[in-house]
Amino acid sequence: MRSARSADVEPAGTARRRVGREVKPLSGAGTACRRSAGHAIGCPTQTVRGAHDGRPRRLLNDGVPNIRGASAPKGKAMAKPLTFFDKVWNDHVIADLGEDTYLLQIDRLFLHEMSGSVGMRQLRKSGRKPASPELVFSVIDHVIDSAPGRSPSQSHTKAGTEMIEAARHGSRDYGLTFFDVGDARQGIVHVISPELAVALPGLTLVCGDSHTCTVGGVGALAWGIGSTECEHVLATQTLPQVKPKPMRVSFEGALGRGVFAKDMILHLIGTIGANGGIGYAVEFAGAAVRALPVEGRLTLCNMAIEFSAKYGFVPPDDVTLDYLTGREFAPKGAAWDRAVAYWRRLPSEPGARFDADVTIDCSQVRPQVTWGTSPQQVVPIDGRVPDPSEVADPGARQLVERALDYVRLTPGTPIEGIAIDAAYIGSCTNARLSDLRVAAGVLKGRKVAPGVQAICVPGSTQVKRAAEAEGLDRVFRDAGFEWHESGCAMCGHMGNDRLADQRVISTTNRNFEGRQGPLTRTHLASPATVAASAVAGRIADVRKLTV
Amino acid sequence: MESLVRVRGIAAPLLRINVDTDQIIPGPEIMRSTDESYARWGPGLFANWRYLADRRPNPDFILNREPWNTATILLADRNFGCGSSREPAPKALRGFGFRAVIAPSFGGIFYNNCFRNGLLPVELPIEQVRVLAEQMEAAGGSAQVAVDLEAQTVTAPRGQVFPFHAPPELRRMLLEGLDEIGLTLSRAAEIAAFRTADSAKRPWVYRPGLS
Numbered sequence: 001m002r003s004a005r006s007a008d009v010e011p012a013g014t015a016r017r018r019v020g021r022e023v024k025p026l027s028g029a030g031t032a033c034r035r036s037a038g039h040a041i042g043c044p045t046q047t048v049r050g051a052h053d054g055r056p057r058r059l060l061n062d063g064v065p066n067i068r069g070a071s072a073p074k075g076k077a078m079a080k081p082l083t084f085f086d087k088v089w090n091d092h093v094i095a096d097l098g099e100d101t102y103l104l105q106i107d108r109l110f111l112h113e114m115s116g117s118v119g120m121r122q123l124r125k126s127g128r129k130p131a132s133p134e135l136v137f138s139v140i141d142h143v144i145d146s147a148p149g150r151s152p153s154q155s156h157t158k159a160g161t162e163m164i165e166a167a168r169h170g171s172r173d174y175g176l177t178f179f180d181v182g183d184a185r186q187g188i189v190h191v192i193s194p195e196l197a198v199a200l201p202g203l204t205l206v207c208g209d210s211h212t213c214t215v216g217g218v219g220a221l222a223w224g225i226g227s228t229e230c231e232h233v234l235a236t237q238t239l240p241q242v243k244p245k246p247m248r249v250s251f252e253g254a255l256g257r258g259v260f261a262k263d264m265i266l267h268l269i270g271t272i273g274a275n276g277g278i279g280y281a282v283e284f285a286g287a288a289v290r291a292l293p294v295e296g297r298l299t300l301c302n303m304a305i306e307f308s309a310k311y312g313f314v315p316p317d318d319v320t321l322d323y324l325t326g327r328e329f330a331p332k333g334a335a336w337d338r339a340v341a342y343w344r345r346l347p348s349e350p351g352a353r354f355d356a357d358v359t360i361d362c363s364q365v366r367p368q369v370t371w372g373t374s375p376q377q378v379v380p381i382d383g384r385v386p387d388p389s390e391v392a393d394p395g396a397r398q399l400v401e402r403a404l405d406y407v408r409l410t411p412g413t414p415i416e417g418i419a420i421d422a423a424y425i426g427s428c429t430n431a432r433l434s435d436l437r438v439a440a441g442v443l444k445g446r447k448v449a450p451g452v453q454a455i456c457v458p459g460s461t462q463v464k465r466a467a468e469a470e471g472l473d474r475v476f477r478d479a480g481f482e483w484h485e486s487g488c489a490m491c492g493h494m495g496n497d498r499l500a501d502q503r504v505i506s507t508t509n510r511n512f513e514g515r516q517g518p519l520t521r522t523h524l525a526s527p528a529t530v531a532a533s534a535v536a537g538r539i540a541d542v543r544k545l546t547v
Numbered sequence: 548m549e550s551l552v553r554v555r556g557i558a559a560p561l562l563r564i565n566v567d568t569d570q571i572i573p574g575p576e577i578m579r580s581t582d583e584s585y586a587r588w589g590p591g592l593f594a595n596w597r598y599l600a601d602r603r604p605n606p607d608f609i610l611n612r613e614p615w616n617t618a619t620i621l622l623a624d625r626n627f628g629c630g631s632s633r634e635p636a637p638k639a640l641r642g643f644g645f646r647a648v649i650a651p652s653f654g655g656i657f658y659n660n661c662f663r664n665g666l667l668p669v670e671l672p673i674e675q676v677r678v679l680a681e682q683m684e685a686a687g688g689s690a691q692v693a694v695d696l697e698a699q700t701v702t703a704p705r706g707q708v709f710p711f712h713a714p715p716e717l718r719r720m721l722l723e724g725l726d727e728i729g730l731t732l733s734r735a736a737e738i739a740a741f742r743t744a745d746s747a748k749r750p751w752v753y754r755p756g757l758s
Contacts, residue, residue, distance in 0.1 A: 008619065008691075009646050011550040011724060091749075094741040095734060101716045103731065105741060107752045115634065118583065128728070134755070143578070157578040166581070177755070203752060210632040210656055226634040226660035236731045238738060242714050244655075274565045275626035278652050308629050310655040331751035332758030339751045374565050395624060395673075399564050492631075493574040510630060512569040514595045 081349035084315040085246045085281045088221045088346065092204050100243045107203040108220075109233045111138040111176070112189050113167035115208025119230030120170035130174050132237040137198050138171040139179040140164055141188045142209075145496070146426075146457045146489035148482075152181045156495030174234075185328075187460020187486045190214035190428040194298060195462055197327035201316035201343040206233060210305045211428050211509065216313030217298035219320050219346065221281070223310040244279055244311060245355035248348075250286035253363040258543035260438070261296035262430055262507070262526035264288065265303040266368035268360055270378040277309025280356060283348060284314050288362040294323040295434040302429045303509055306375040315347040369415050369539055370511045370524040372403030377511070379415050381529070381541045387411035406513050407521045416541055418523075422453040422504035423534035424516070425481070425527055427491040430507035431459030435527040436467045440475040442531035442542060448480035449537025453502070457484040481534070493517045505533045549665035550724025551696060554646040556619030558692035559609055560680035566623060567630035568657055570595060572639040585664075588635055589642025610643070614688040622680050623650035625673065628657025637664040647694045649676055649701060662717040663727070667696055675701075675709045696722055 143160035201219030210224035304312025458464035576591030690704035
């Protein structure tokens with residue numbers, strides 16, 4: 001069967017002509033509906049330039065009411081005002097490879113035991129060596145068991161233990177800066193990356209994990225890559241990439257009580273759709289973003305990938321610098337001053353052009369909870385599970401129907417009040433100290449509802465110890481939560497069946513089918529909403545709790 | 548890298564929106580072993596949909612039915628391969644026998660990973676993907692779609708030709724089966740010159756924790 005199929009596949013050598021570097025003219029339907037950059041992309045089948053390859057594309061969204069094109073630049077002789085993204089990208093271009101593809105300098109590579117162990121193994125097989133091991137960091141987080149009292153290679157599968165040990169040996173052999181299990185600096189890669197100032201403003205930082213965009217929260221240009229791309233960066237400390245288009249999301253106004261960064265980003269994804277960011281690098285701007293502490297900005301940027309933007313970031317400001325100063329891998333003394341002078345020049349200039357612009361009025365944002373199997377399937381806490389018969393587009397309707405079938409909910413059910421089996425606080429989205437403080441504030445003096453499994457997995461060992469120093473672990477335990485060691489744990493199902501076939505309200509980032517376990521129905525929400533729901537035993541509105 | 552110039556074969560429609568890489572290859576399938584061969588990944592492809600609870604094949608799932616189980620091209624809907632960066636996703640598609648995926652749009656990390664695994668992601672407007680799907684279904688699967696990366700065209704069973712565009716550098720790598728890392732290393736002088744200038748401009752970048 002396999003050989004019959006491969007007979008119809010032609011590899012190189014069977015080709016009659018060699019392909020040169022010429023850029024072929026664009027042809028076909030894409031050209032017919034080409035629109036220049038900056039035009040509105042608010043209608044379901046309009047075209048924007050960009051995506052992976054810089055060519056015109058249709059944006060086939062389910063209605064994108066809040067995206068509008070940026071205004072055309074004014075003046076003609078003036079230097080073109082640049083976005084933060086343009087500046088950072090330009091400063092990393094080693095070579096122009098043609099048609100929007102560039103060879104980029106990579107300032108930081110972060111490896112973890114899943115994709116990182118594969119990248120290191122491939123490199124070893126190739127006979128090459130890391131080009132710049134001093135710029136490569138490594139941690140164990142993805143498949144290490146989070147159970148209290150774990151051993152250094154404890155995982156739920158044999159493969160997991162092998163990955164941990166391969167990453168450990170590889171990191172040591174190559175002389176990488178390595179945070180092993182038991183190291184006080186160990187934790188979820190995207191939590192420790194800013195915590196240790198491995199991530200800094202204006203750096204390019206990549207990691208074999210899609211949530212690498214998280215550290216855009218400190219003004220890094222950071223994105224997730226595959227394990228073969230990891231090998232490429234290890235071998236060369238560079239990466240060829242197609243340049244994305246800049247997009248701006250402005251969160252204006254002030255957040256209401258009980259509303260957090262998680263609610264902002266879920267609301268955005270519900271508005272523009274899970275594909276609303278394809279081909280874009282997204283700058284988060286506006287008064288509500290400026291008012292967020294760094295930890296909230298990290299939550300916001302974390303979920304850029306959940307609307308398929310590989311990159312999300314908040315350009316650096318005083319809040320960023322105050323957060324980073326003095327951390328282990330931040331520059332110190334004169335080097336810090338010099339870096340600050342450089343970082344001050346990075347924010348987008350007035351009049352800089354964005355290929356897409358979205359504005360969200362935060363005063364209208366309520367606590368958000370997902371009901372389905374995509375982060376775009378989200379409603380405010382006083383909303384209801386949708387009725388597919390009200391969805392016009394057949395593809396979109398089928399999506400709703402499939403999701404309802406998987407999550408076992410009836411159309412029209414109010415989201416508030418849906419009974420839960422489990423509550424999970426953890427992940428690179430919402431397991432930093434501020435998240436645990438908010439959750440503990442809700443849990444203090446209360447108990448988790450009978451029959452509800454409640455688990456807290458701090459985002460890093462530092463977070464765990466800081467929380468313990470404040471007595472937060474006692475609040476969690478007294479309420480009935482388990483208190484775990486740090487790691488990615490049950491955010492993704494990597495062999496731990498604890499949440500199998502449960503309805504779980506979770507501070508994580510993905511409610512995909514099976515993401516947290518076989519038949520597990522995940523409802524994404526903020527730590528406050530998760531804590532309030534754990535207490536109620538049902539999805540609850542934290543604003544109704546008396547403090 | 549393994550090369551791909553043309554592929555002609557059965558194109559199986561799976562027109563679902565936002566198919567994430569957790570569906571293409573669920574976590575537990577990744578954790579079955581650390582073997583990285585394509586053959587090892589094939590059985591995990593779409594495991595949540597492809598198997599019943601006892602791991603018998605789900606007879607309702609298209610890739611379990613003849614002749615679709617011999618498809619070499621997958622027809623998908625928008626934002627295919629969104630979510631996790633897991634490279635086992637294109638590996639599982641390869642392991643099953645796919646050499647091309649045609650969809651209106653792709654998750655960006657998945658899109659890059661495909662090229663590095665000899666799998667061609669082709670972007671076509673949904674209307675054209677639907678034409679391909681309708682013609683394949685009308686023929687009960689006994690028809691063929693041709694994808695030509697050199698000419699950048701997709702030919703439907705009834706002969707319509709749809710042009711597409713692939714990023715030139717990735718296209719060249721896949722056509723010629725080039726070693727991408729070797730190509731980059733051949734620019735060693737350019738890289739060194741960049742780093743000399745850049746480390747003077749941004750010294751803190753090159754020495755983490757510099758004081």
